[in-house]
Amino acid sequence: MNISKSNSSFTFVREFILLGFSCKWKVQVLLFSFFTTTYALTLSGNGAIVCALRCDQRLHTPMYILLGNFSFLEIWYVSSTVPKMLVNFLSENKIISFAGCFLQFYFFFSLGTSECFLLTVMAFDRYLAICQPLHYPNIMTVPLCTKLVIICWLFGFLWFLIPIVLISQMPFCGPNIIDHIVCDPGPLFMLMCTSAPKTQLLCYTLSSMVIFGNFILILGSYSLVLLAVIRMPSATGRHKAFSTCGSHLAVVSLFYGSLMIMYVSPGLGNSVGMQKIATLFYAMVTPLFNPLIYSLRNKEIKTALRKLLGTVTII
Known part of the structure; x- marks a missing residue:
């Protein structure tokens, strides 16, 4: 354990051990192979959608601009944690530097927050398209859509900046073992030399606001969409509306379902094993299934x- 002494009686941690999944070597190799395949499929699937939407001029509309940004975000979201996780599967010490831990913490939470905001904007887009079809082209223009995307990315990367900086300035005395698959605030708070109730409250308040606030907005949007679809006289129109919104609702259910286990079910959320599984689900499984x-x-x-595949084959 790499530690350094201060002028006080404390010894400060300079690196952490990211424990991940503690199991036998053969199981570690098996998990490495499975997660490597999953990671490769996630990158190729989301990358294919980004390239297909970019190359097809007919799909340069607000709905597909949002979808392309969402797939692009998923590539970086899964890449913020999985490469280090794969390295740790084959590593004996499983060490992550202090700076590396907090960089992972920042990018993982910032990209996740951007995803929450982007899913909300996508729900708003579907609400306008179905509930306000005549006004939709005038309201959801490409410039407005671009501005909303920029806001999602900007707010996502600013949302947790202050609490992460505050946590990184706190003294960590050891032990330096993080019993998780990512650098998460919960385990980090447990390793601090002194308690930081205000920082902890700020961190969990911001988490709850971004999760529940966006989830409520999405539910509100789709409640209005459902009422509008039910009133449609045409069965074909209802089927098309449900088909359009069904994929987005499936993604929202996968992403928020795993988050709710962490924040709504106290008994399950406090289990270390369940925390790892829930985190793995929304950090790795949902980006795989989204494309x-x-x-x-x-x-x-x-x-x-x-x-796109035909063009690549010809080349």
Whole structure:
């Protein structure tokens, strides 16, 4: 354990041991192979959607601009934690530097926050398209959509900046073992020399605001969408509306369902094993399924992907 002494009686941690999944070597190798395959599929799936949407001029509309940014975000979101996780599977010491830990903490939470905001904007886009179809082209223009995307990224990267800086300035005395798969505030608070109730309250308040605030907005948007769809006289129109919104609702359910385990179910959330599984689910599993959900339920995306694959094959 790399520590240094201060002028006081404290010894300060300079690196952490990111414990991850503690199991036998053969199981570690098996998990490494499985997660490497999952990571590669996630990158290729989301990357294919980004390239397909960028290459097809017909899909340069607000709905697909949002989807392209979402897939692009997923690539960086999964890359903020998985590479280090894969290295740790084959490493004996599982060490992560102090700076590396907090950089992972910052990017993982910032990208996750951006995803929450972006999912809300996507729900608002569907609300306008279905509930205000005549005004939709005039309201949700490409410039407005671009501004909303920039706001999602900007707010995402600013939301947790202050608490993360405050936590990084706190003294960590040891032990330096983080019993988690990522650098998370919960385990970090437990390793501090002194308690920091105000910083802890700030961190969890911001987490709750971004999770529950966006989730309530999404539920509100889709409640209005559901009422509008039910009133549609045409069965074809209802089917098309449900098909359009179904993929987004599936992604929201996967992402927020795993988050709710951490923040709504105290008994399950306090279990170290359940924390690891829940974190793994929204950090790695949902980014894998998102491109599948969107591509399988959207004819335009499937057409764009076929066109892209055909171009690549010819080359």
